[in-house]
Amino acid sequence: MAASALSPPEVPMELHVSNREKLLQSIRHHLAETSRPLQGFVLLQGGDEQTRYCTDHLELFRQESYFAYLFGVVEPGFYGAIDIATGKSILFAPRLPAEYAVWMGKIKSLSYYQERYLVTEAYYTDEIVEVLLDQSKGIEKPLLFLLHGLNTDSNNYSKPADFKGMETFQTDVNTLHPILTECRVIKSDLELAVIQFANDISSEAHVQVMRNIKPGMKEYQLESTFQHHTYMYGGCRHCSYTCICATGENSAVLHYGHAAAPNDRTLQDGDMALFDMGAEYQFYGSDITCSFPVNGKFTSDQSLIYNAVLDAHDSVISAMKPGVSWIDMHKLAETVVLDSLRKGGIIVGDVADMMAERFGAVFMPHGLGHFLGIDTHDPGGYLKGLKKPTEPGLRSLRTIRELTEGMVITVEPGCYFIDALLTPAMANPKTSKFFNAEAIGRFKGFGGVRIESDLHVTATGCKNMTKCPRTIADIEAVMAGAPWPPNE
Amino acid sequence: MAASALSPPEVPMELHVSNREKLLQSIRHHLAETSRPLQGFVLLQGGDEQTRYCTDHLELFRQESYFAYLFGVVEPGFYGAIDIATGKSILFAPRLPAEYAVWMGKIKSLSYYQERYLVTEAYYTDEIVEVLLDQSKGIEKPLLFLLHGLNTDSNNYSKPADFKGMETFQTDVNTLHPILTECRVIKSDLELAVIQFANDISSEAHVQVMRNIKPGMKEYQLESTFQHHTYMYGGCRHCSYTCICATGENSAVLHYGHAAAPNDRTLQDGDMALFDMGAEYQFYGSDITCSFPVNGKFTSDQSLIYNAVLDAHDSVISAMKPGVSWIDMHKLAETVVLDSLRKGGIIVGDVADMMAERFGAVFMPHGLGHFLGIDTHDPGGYLKGLKKPTEPGLRSLRTIRELTEGMVITVEPGCYFIDALLTPAMANPKTSKFFNAEAIGRFKGFGGVRIESDLHVTATGCKNMTKCPRTIADIEAVMAGAPWPPNE
Ligand SMILES: [Mn+2]
Numbered sequence: 001m002a003a004s005a006l007s008p009p010e011v012p013m014e015l016h017v018s019n020r021e022k023l024l025q026s027i028r029h030h031l032a033e034t035s036r037p038l039q040g041f042v043l044l045q046g047g048d049e050q051t052r053y054c055t056d057h058l059e060l061f062r063q064e065s066y067f068a069y070l071f072g073v074v075e076p077g078f079y080g081a082i083d084i085a086t087g088k089s090i091l092f093a094p095r096l097p098a099e100y101a102v103w104m105g106k107i108k109s110l111s112y113y114q115e116r117y118l119v120t121e122a123y124y125t126d127e128i129v130e131v132l133l134d135q136s137k138g139i140e141k142p143l144l145f146l147l148h149g150l151n152t153d154s155n156n157y158s159k160p161a162d163f164k165g166m167e168t169f170q171t172d173v174n175t176l177h178p179i180l181t182e183c184r185v186i187k188s189d190l191e192l193a194v195i196q197f198a199n200d201i202s203s204e205a206h207v208q209v210m211r212n213i214k215p216g217m218k219e220y221q222l223e224s225t226f227q228h229h230t231y232m233y234g235g236c237r238h239c240s241y242t243c244i245c246a247t248g249e250n251s252a253v254l255h256y257g258h259a260a261a262p263n264d265r266t267l268q269d270g271d272m273a274l275f276d277m278g279a280e281y282q283f284y285g286s287d288i289t290c291s292f293p294v295n296g297k298f299t300s301d302q303s304l305i306y307n308a309v310l311d312a313h314d315s316v317i318s319a320m321k322p323g324v325s326w327i328d329m330h331k332l333a334e335t336v337v338l339d340s341l342r343k344g345g346i347i348v349g350d351v352a353d354m355m356a357e358r359f360g361a362v363f364m365p366h367g368l369g370h371f372l373g374i375d376t377h378d379p380g381g382y383l384k385g386l387k388k389p390t391e392p393g394l395r396s397l398r399t400i401r402e403l404t405e406g407m408v409i410t411v412e413p414g415c416y417f418i419d420a421l422l423t424p425a426m427a428n429p430k431t432s433k434f435f436n437a438e439a440i441g442r443f444k445g446f447g448g449v450r451i452e453s454d455l456h457v458t459a460t461g462c463k464n465m466t467k468c469p470r471t472i473a474d475i476e477a478v479m480a481g482a483p484w485p486p487n488e
Numbered sequence: 489m490a491a492s493a494l495s496p497p498e499v500p501m502e503l504h505v506s507n508r509e510k511l512l513q514s515i516r517h518h519l520a521e522t523s524r525p526l527q528g529f530v531l532l533q534g535g536d537e538q539t540r541y542c543t544d545h546l547e548l549f550r551q552e553s554y555f556a557y558l559f560g561v562v563e564p565g566f567y568g569a570i571d572i573a574t575g576k577s578i579l580f581a582p583r584l585p586a587e588y589a590v591w592m593g594k595i596k597s598l599s600y601y602q603e604r605y606l607v608t609e610a611y612y613t614d615e616i617v618e619v620l621l622d623q624s625k626g627i628e629k630p631l632l633f634l635l636h637g638l639n640t641d642s643n644n645y646s647k648p649a650d651f652k653g654m655e656t657f658q659t660d661v662n663t664l665h666p667i668l669t670e671c672r673v674i675k676s677d678l679e680l681a682v683i684q685f686a687n688d689i690s691s692e693a694h695v696q697v698m699r700n701i702k703p704g705m706k707e708y709q710l711e712s713t714f715q716h717h718t719y720m721y722g723g724c725r726h727c728s729y730t731c732i733c734a735t736g737e738n739s740a741v742l743h744y745g746h747a748a749a750p751n752d753r754t755l756q757d758g759d760m761a762l763f764d765m766g767a768e769y770q771f772y773g774s775d776i777t778c779s780f781p782v783n784g785k786f787t788s789d790q791s792l793i794y795n796a797v798l799d800a801h802d803s804v805i806s807a808m809k810p811g812v813s814w815i816d817m818h819k820l821a822e823t824v825v826l827d828s829l830r831k832g833g834i835i836v837g838d839v840a841d842m843m844a845e846r847f848g849a850v851f852m853p854h855g856l857g858h859f860l861g862i863d864t865h866d867p868g869g870y871l872k873g874l875k876k877p878t879e880p881g882l883r884s885l886r887t888i889r890e891l892t893e894g895m896v897i898t899v900e901p902g903c904y905f906i907d908a909l910l911t912p913a914m915a916n917p918k919t920s921k922f923f924n925a926e927a928i929g930r931f932k933g934f935g936g937v938r939i940e941s942d943l944h945v946t947a948t949g950c951k952n953m954t955k956c957p958r959t960i961a962d963i964e965a966v967m968a969g970a971p972w973p974p975n976e
């Protein structure tokens with residue numbers, strides 16, 4: 001069998017051209033609606049290379065996501081402008097010193113950048129003022145639309161472009177952010193194709209991990225296996241996020257894998273594994289979680305929890321289509337999980353009563369899913385004045401919007417046994433009654449299960465872009481060496 | 489054959505305890521010599537986690553190097569102090585919110601940190617003022633020695649510790665940096681053992697790359713192969729620096745491999761490869777370059793250049809011992825390379841005349857080597873008022889110090905055919921006479937060769953910590969499948 005059925009596809013630069021056209025249309029529409037003149041420039045500043053602390057250790061550069069969306073530029077130190085009146089796109093490249101050719105590589109010409117990135121014109125960054133003034137002849141203080149707005153996942157604000165001579169221009173820091181963010185929420189077919197490839201190679205890498213895992217290994221060896229597969233055969237130099245390779249009780253730590261919990265446990269026979277890993281291809285990401293027993297065979301308790309989560313995952317996907325509320329989907333997932341736990345004798349009582357107490361959040365404290373694109377937590381979850389809910393579980397939702405055709409959103413229900421949540425819930429008179437304490441005791445140290453797929457919302461429903469084995473039968477077969485995808 | 493002969497060793501925390509003891513001795517000695525009281529605290533601030541631009545994308549945290557040296561702490565958000573009077577070491581850990589247990593993992597107790605990091609006491613970061621005041625009873629404004637000084641590779645200054653309540657203390661930002669930096673220059677046996685392991689696993693990974701390379705592959709596939717080997721079998725989550733996987737003419741780009749030149753060329757039959765890759769293990773790095781033909785067989789031109797560089801590499805290593813000047817070593821490497829090129833008919837004239845014109849820098853514009861430790865370019869190259877030379881080649885030296893027992897320094901001579909340097913040198917009347925223009929023409933697009941090993945300076949000479957095949961015979965044999973290290 002070949003090591004991979006895939007190879008990295010060419011991504012046409014027209015993807016970013018069409019992203020710019022979409023923004024242009026959208027901002028012109030907005031200006032017209034608010035009776036403002038159709039002129040000025042959208043101006044964005046790309047990312048700069050970063051060194052580590054005081055040293056000359058260069059971190060591998062990754063372009064700022066809004067800039068990547070509009071211009072597709074992989075190099076640091078750029079600015080980009082779009083002329084709202086004419087639709088012209090302009091890139092400003094850093095003027096590199098002659099020494100660059102010795103240390104860093106060929107110094108590319110402006111026409112190289114113009115052709116590679118399919119922009120109307122290209123200049124140097126030290127020409128911004130002059131060029132923008134020249135293009136807006138007759139306007140004394142041309143208007144720049146700068147990017148400034150809240151990222152509702154980080155609570156940080158994007159940094160508006162800044163350059164020497166800014167005071168020559170009028171600036172508007174309020175208009176662009178919501179419009180450009182909304183453009184990013186709805187994916188084009190070209191964008192979907194890249195996200196699909198990131199999903200394909202990552203799905204294959206997850207299968208590779210399932211086939212190679214065994215007790216006695218270290219968690220990080222599976223991280224290494226995943227990264228190697230997606231880079232070697234998919235050309236993915238970046239992961240979308242730090243790999244979460246959690247086994248045993250670590251699988252109840254939602255964001256395991258960071259430097260203070262660095263995937264360094266030794267796998268035990270009988271452990272569940274929860275692997276949340278996704279590769280990024282040419283800026284666009286994937287975000288996939290597979291849960292399975294390290295030794296390849298589910299116990300009955302593992303099956304019970306796994307199928308509870310899989311039912312939630314499948315129920316949500318069956319219900320998803322334009323117009324559906326994401327809060328309803330979150331609650332659907334909770335309901336399905338709670339009902340399964342009730343049927344399994346782990347909790348007792350009426351699921352509607354449990355839902356009224358937000359009891360689902362004890363087992364699934366995180367949100368059901370989030371937009372996915374150039375960022376793993378793609379922005380736009382709370383545009384248009386939406387406010388975050390405050391109730392347990394719901395307050396972790398990264399969006400509460402209605403689904404719309406063209407969104408890509410993760411569906412990632414989970415069920416975890418987290419002492420820090422179970423202990424207070426078992427002590428709380430409002431929720432203690434729901435527990436079968438004896439059964440819960442059995443799951444001490446069990447960890448948790450999450451199943452995460454990336455869904456594209458279509459006109460009539462949704463399409464699962466993730467292609468991992470999901471049923472217990474398929475997982476056990478693949479882990480025992482059966483082909484995947486199965487032979488028809 | 490097993491995939492690796494190695495496995496990740498335990499690194500005793502005594503390594504960092506002894507680093508602290510060394511600093512304490514050194515700073516006490518300095519204070520005594522300058523007739524200052526032996527009191528006050530060394531206070532360092534560890535690194536914080538960073539998010540990417542405005543998003544919640546967390547970069548994988550890597551501890552600040554001076555803090556890592558003294559405390560070995562892998563977690564972000566710490567401060568550390570050393571009481572100069574008593575020798576007590578104190579860690580200040582961030583007070584984590586209850587939610588941390590749900591999302592990030594178990595909240596560790598202060599006694600956990602105290603035991604894990606072998607410090608005298610541990611507190612929370614919000615207790616710094618109180619604790620330090622309490623420990624210096626009777627002193628109105630205790631003195632803090634903070635880290636502030638120039639990194640001569642980046643030209644950036646280290647950021648002194650900062651916390652709420654700083655104004656309660658006197659601060660000294662001049663004393664600590666040179667003393668602590670000098671401590672880092674001379675490696676202990678415990679440090680050497682970790683650098684040796686980083687070298688062992690990286691050497692093995694380079695051999696793995698040599699065995700698997702073939703025309704038609706992409707450069708990044710060898711980067712992936714290297715990273716996978718060092719993580720899978722060596723537990724190395726970080727590389728010391730971004731992998732340079734340069735083939736063909738890219739091998740003349742000294743710092744190839746960054747985001748704007750991302751190891752994405754397809755390997756051609758007949759190419760030379762120059763792979764500069766090193767893994768980091770528990771903070772300590774390695775820095776290794778291997779050069780070899782992609783197809784496994786050196787041509788006569790490739791042999792000529794390769795052996796010129798290998799002779800320089802071996803000559804320097806034979807000459808290295810305490811008291812030797814690094815500038816002399818750099819010039820020795822240049823002389824050997826020039827002499828080989830002259831014998832090979834590529835350049836003509838007297839090597840002494842060439843050296844007088846600094847002609848060696850045309851073929852080797854970088855410095856011969858640099859200190860290696862917790863940083864790839866470990867600090868301390870220009871302590872004690874040393875000034876950087878200004879002449880070509882020499883001005884790229886990251887140190888000009890005399891060798892001292894316990895230093896770890898790279899030896900990395902190279903010979904490159906760089907248009908941006910050859911063209912002006914061939915036009916310059918002072919150097920044009922040295923070229924055999926016809927022969928030089930043959931090397932258009934050849935790229936370059938670098939051979940880089942990590943050397944430990946011993947009492948009487950030096951020890952090569954790097955274990956890669958270096959002779960043409962060994963490289964060709966290994967690439968054809970012979971065992972490495974060879975059977976005795
Ligand atoms: Mn996710």
Ligand SMILES: [Mn+2]
Nearest residue numbers: 775898900940
């Ligand atoms: Mn080096």
